[in-house]
Amino acid sequence: MKYTMNRRKFIHTTASVAAGLGVAGLSSIVDASKIMAAGGTPDHAPKRKLGKTEYNVSLFSLGGESTVQIASKSQQAVEIIDRALDLGVNYIDTAPSYGAGGSETNIGLVMARRRNQVFLASKTHDRTYDGTMRLIEQSLERLQTDYLDLYQVHNIRSHDDIERALSRNGAVEAMERLRSQGVIRHIGITGHRNSEALLYGINSYDFDTILMALNAGDIFYDPFQGDLLNRALEKRMGIIAMKITAVNNIFRADGLTTMDEAMGYALSFPVSTAIIGITSVGQVDENVRVARDFRPMSQNRLASIEEKVKPYNEQVNFFKRSW
Template sequence: MIQQPFGRTGWQVPLLSFGAQRIVDEHNCSEQEAIQIVNRAIDRGITYFDTAPSYSDGQSETRLGLALKGRRDEVMIATKTSDRTRDGSWRLLEGSLKRLQTDHVEEWRLHNIRTIEELDACFAQGGALQALREAQEQGIVKKLSISGHTNPQVLVEAIRRYEFDSALVALSALDHHIYSFAHEFVPLALEKGMAIIGMKVFALGKLGPWYEQALRYTLSLPISTSIVGMETMEQLEKNLAIAESFQPMSELERLEFWKEIMHLATPETLPWKAEEWGGDAWYRRAQ
């Protein structure tokens, strides 16, 4: 699989990375299956794994920790804090490390920053960013990150305030059509030397009929890698086949793809872009 620079960090990551949110009972994936899928992914060259304490009340982290026994030094782990305070974030990190059975993670990120008010809370005295910086100073966390699904301008403001090492953002072909991270955020992030990680590749399954096109679209963007959630060995193999034979999508292919899927660019299809998750109105942009 193609290996690419992870921004200015000096790390290399595979084109395809592993979103561990789905290796849980909630997605009909057993513990044994989760361990097998993760180990198969590593055997095939996937080395970057994304998780969070909020994924199925920590089950994602627990299973990832079990799967990585004896292989911790082969991979990079990114986990998150959804708390906006220093103390709350530290408690989340301590729980994450215990479940992951490790004494450090390669990345720790602010999870799903939606509004300027949330950003302000993270950056305030006693805010979550303080915990990120302290953990990095102590060597518990190697790099600092931020993620956003909703409003690219909020993340633009974030990286103007602080030099994060990476950002995890929604970069499906449908995300292109409303509050586009590809247009509004990625250019500035690249200018700053950040690693960009794509997510929401299949728009919660809505792009399933265009599976290969959807994955190729995101992988063709100027990103370091893209995480894809996988709860079965079949899904892993399908994604690996596309990534291992990857050819960038041409401009003509991209335009034809957009024409086929444009009718799906609605709040119902993109609930992370609505004012309230699953609502019927587009997110109100911060001014």
């Protein structure tokens, strides 16, 4: 296990960088030369490399929440998943906490038939070795598979969280054991709203991937977000964007942005993919279209979207209470 940075050193080396970024906007750090190439067909989602995993993952990927997590809507969930796979979406993200297992169960109904078409990711919210081992056994049963392509430490919120996961008999020790046994292939880290804690995490351990929130409003209260993106890129991590619409809050302000803008904004950064929760088959079609038509936005375009979002972020505090 590679655990390389103590908390005191981390705080000292990152505080000045975050202060320098201020509220200039995340667009100010974009380097167009680092945006990974993508290519698709008229009917299929384009793809990018998922960091050091070397897997080619669709730009739009399927999140395991929304309709997919509802146990009573298994038929609709299966239709959504099948349609996504038919259109070339090949990454599905879930977790045992989504729908109290309903998400994994619904996804498993499709995995029983189409497992070889999917890079399948789930998570452990337990920070201990034994708890993680119990969770993955349940996840594998619900997902109807004997392995996961990616297993992630779920929802890191603080330095203490990552230290517990990395400690002796912690979650990461269990994940390393599972990887050595071929039960999982890659190890990742996720977090919703504390880029500083995530940055501490990826500086402390060589995770393969990171799942992080990325939308035009976050930068106005999360100054470490740019540093997190750049550090993950330096480490060749697969960077997976989530919450690209701030749980649809950026659509609740008089039509502030469209999905073309929301997804285009996120994909204009050096991320591998964006996972999105889906409520209908029609949304799958629409998101594949947006991914297929995507072209990287200029710094000016990204900055203009941030400026459109900023007043609503300040007035209603949407983004801080979105998750």
